[in-house]
Amino acid sequence: MNKKLGIIIIIGLLILIGIGIFFYVRNISSDNGKNANYQANRTSSQNTASDNKNTNAINEENASHNEDATNSTSNNTTSENTSSNEQTNESAFKTTEKQISAFSTKIYTNDSNRTKNMEITTSTLNDTIVKKGETFSFCNTVGPATSSKGYLEADIYDHNGNKKKGYGGGNCQVSSTLYNAVLEVPNLTVVERHPHSNHVPYVPEGKDAAVAYGSYDFKFKNDTENDVKILASVTEGLVNITLMSI
16 A cells, blocks of 8 residues: 555656646747747847938938039029020120221321320220210310320421421321211211311321310211210221221
8 A cells, every 4th residue: 555655656746747847848948939039029120220220321312412413403504594694695785886987097107206195095085985966075085185194295287287296296186087987977967177277198188177175176966876986096007996886
């Protein structure tokens, strides 16, 4: 009887030990699965976050490039439009100016004083604009010939036709050149003109216009439909006058 009881107890203990081993092995297996899932989920989350960061960085870089490209295109377009407008305005300005007359006279003497005087006078006269309906005065535009303005003494004629030295000698060639240019334009009306007291060699007879500040003047009225610009210069032994309609 005691022997059977001992056997039963031993069998019971073995069964309990087996059950304990079974549950122990099961728990270890379950924990390993959980840890594996946790590590996988953690790795997946980290990768996803990293991917999102990389994607955001790429998107930001692309957006920056697109913005730079847009700004560059906009700036280029603005610059091109500005340049185009400037060229258009410049072209329009040029097309409004039209030459209506030009006349040149030869400098017949090597007198450097006389040439210097004509250079000063043409420089003062150059780019003068005579408004529509306005009367131009040579003397009022050029002013008196004085040494303070750089004028030198050169040959002039007095009222009796005698040649003598005077400041501004040569100015009459400039005024006579302008007179002949004005004669080529029908609607430029000569208001005042005086012949020299003696012959001058640079224009035909009767085509001269003597000037002397305070006594003789050359004037014309602009009866054209536009303003008139006077271009004046001394180049290569010539006095040049060009009239532009603007």
